[in-house]
Amino acid sequence: MSAPRLRPSTILEVAQEAGVSKTSVSRYFGHERDRLSHDMQVRIALAANRLGYRPNPMARSLKAGQSQLIGMLVADIRNPFSVAVMHGVEQACRERGFSLMVGNTDNDPAQERAHLSLLASYRVAGLVINVSGQPSQELQAFAAQGTPLVLLDRLLGEVEADVVGLDNACAIDIAVDHLHEQGYRQLLYLGEPPQQASSRQLRLKHFQHRLSRDPDLDGEAHSLTLQRGENTLYEVLRRFLDKADRPMAVLCANGNVTLEAVRALQRLDTPLGEVGLMGIDELEWCSLVAPGITTLAQPTEAIGRTAVENLMERLNGHPPMPPRRTHYSPQLVPRGSTRQRAS
Amino acid sequence: MSAPRLRPSTILEVAQEAGVSKTSVSRYFGHERDRLSHDMQVRIALAANRLGYRPNPMARSLKAGQSQLIGMLVADIRNPFSVAVMHGVEQACRERGFSLMVGNTDNDPAQERAHLSLLASYRVAGLVINVSGQPSQELQAFAAQGTPLVLLDRLLGEVEADVVGLDNACAIDIAVDHLHEQGYRQLLYLGEPPQQASSRQLRLKHFQHRLSRDPDLDGEAHSLTLQRGENTLYEVLRRFLDKADRPMAVLCANGNVTLEAVRALQRLDTPLGEVGLMGIDELEWCSLVAPGITTLAQPTEAIGRTAVENLMERLNGHPPMPPRRTHYSPQLVPRGSTRQRAS
C-alpha cells in the first residue's frame, strides 16, 4: 500500500455529515456550546466522532492572530536544571491546552535571535526564556508586540517582563552561613562569566558583599569559562589550596561548576569535607559522590509552573499589570562534603 | 505605554509598499526568485526590509496542508540520554529550517496519545518518537497518513517507520565480554520492565542468551520497577551478593538503573570493583563516583541527527522506500568499577 495521505477532515465535512452549517460546528468546538440546541450538539458530536475530526489549529491561529503555542528558549538544554524547569513548563502548558515549542540557544545570542524571530512568526501566545546576553532587538519586538514574556533565572533591563527564579542573595546567605557554621573560614567562590547572566552577577556580588561584611571570613571569587580540556579551574583551586591556612571551602555557582570542581578536587587528591564543597543546584549524583555533596536545591518544577501561570494571567487578564518578580528560596541539602573530619 | 500589539506586516503590505502584486512577493519568498526581474527583486527586498516582513508560517501551512514543524515525543524528558538525543534532533531541524515541537509522555500511553493527536492536528511534517507501549490508534493514523515516522530506541511492530537506535545485541556482547575478560564469572542483569519497550526486551533476551551459551558464566536477570522509596533493587542485590561465590558483577540496562544500583551498593557498603558494576548509557557523573563507573556510551547526537536525516529523505524523496533501521554500536568506556582489586 503506497502512502494514501488521508486528508484529515475539515469543519465543512463535519457540517455536511451532520446536516448543519459550519457555523454550528465551529460554535460546538469553540466555547459556545450552550448556544446550540441539545439535538444539534448530539448530531455534531456524532458526526465529528465518525470522521475523527480535530479543529485545525493553524487555521484557528491564522484567524485569531495568535496561536495556542508557548515558546520556550533555553540557554543550555543539556543542563539538568533547565530540563527540570522545562518539565514543569511543559506540564503546565499541556494542562491548559497549550503546546510547547522549544529552542536551545547554546548560550549563543545569534541562535537566540533566530529562534526568537521564528517564534514571533508563529505568533506564540507567550514566551518563557532563559536569556543569553543583552536584550536583542527581536526580544524588544516581542515585548512591544504585547506578547507576555517570562524571564527565567536571568533578568534583563529595559524589557518589560515577569521574572521567575532563585532568590540569589538568599541563596548565597544560606550557603555562606552554612559553611561558616561548619567551621570553614576561607571561601573560594567559583562561577561562570557574569556578563552573560544577571543571576551570575547577583550571586557573585552578594558573595563578595558577605565576605567584606564578615571579618571572620576570608576568601576570593573567580569567574571562569568552563570548557573541555581547560584546566583554569584546576589551577585556581590548586593555588587556593596551597595558600590557605585555615579550614577552607569551595562554593560553586551552579551545577556545571560543581561538576568541574569535583573533578579538579579528585585530581588534587583532596578528600571532600576536609576541603568543604558546596554547590548551587541539586543534581541526582550529588548524593553518590562520597561523602555526598552539599547543595542548594531549587524548586525547579515550581519555577516552570509559575512561569506559565504568569503567562496565563497576562493572557486572560488586563494588560496594565506591572512586571512581577517571583523569587524562590533554595533548600539546603546538607551532606558530607561540608562536614570536617572529627580530628 | 499600553500594549500596542503592533501587527506584523503581511505580504499584501509589502506588495503595496513595493508597488507590485502579492504574487510577486510570494514568488520572491518562495523558491521562484529566478522568475523575477532583477529590478523587481530589489524593490521587494527593500520593501520587505523596511517593514520587517516575515512570511507567516501558519498561513503557509494552511495552504500547504503541512507545516515546517517536526514533532518529538520523549518517554522521559528527565533522562539525560533523551535530552542528548533531543539536542541532536533540534540542531538538525534548525539547520534545515524546521522547528521542533516537543512533548514529554512520562512513559504514559494516555499522554502519548494526547500529544500525538495534537501533533497530528498541527500537520507536523515528521515525527521522532520514543514510543511508550503498544502502537496506539493515533500512531497508526500518523503512519497511514503518510507522515514520516522515526522510532527512537524502541521499535514497534505493525507500524511502518524508520528506526534509529543502539545495536542492543552488540551492546550486550561488548558488556558481557568485558566483564568476562575482567574476571567476573557471575553476572546480575538489572533492567526495567520489558513490556513497555522493545530495546529492553532485546537486551534482556540477549543477555540470557549469552548466559546460556557460555558455560563459563553464571548469573540471573531481573526486571524491576524503579521508584522512589522502592527497595526491590536493593533486596535483589543483597540476595545476589549473599549467594554468589565467584567474582560477580552487575550490569545495568540503562542510566536510571545504574543510578539506583550505585545507591544500593553504597548502602550495602560494597566497594565498586570488588563487585563489578557496568552500565549502559554514559552519564557525566560516572567518572566521578570512585573508582569510576564503566559504561557503554551511545552516540546520542548522531542518533538525533540521523533521525532527522531519515525524516528529510522521506520528505524530499519518493514515498515507496522500505523502512530503514540504523543501529549504532556503543563505545566501551572502561573505568575502575570493573577492575578487581589486585589481591
Next chain:
DNA sequence: TTGTACGCGTTATCAT
C-alpha cells in the same frame, strides 16, 4: 437558535 458571507495570510492556477 441557526445560517450566510467575508476575511485571516498565503500559494497555485490561469491569464496577460
Next chain:
DNA sequence: ATGATAACGCGTACAA
C-alpha cells in the same frame, strides 16, 4: 515576467 483570483480551514458579524 507579472498579475488577478480562488482556495486552504476556521471564526464571527450580521442577518434570519
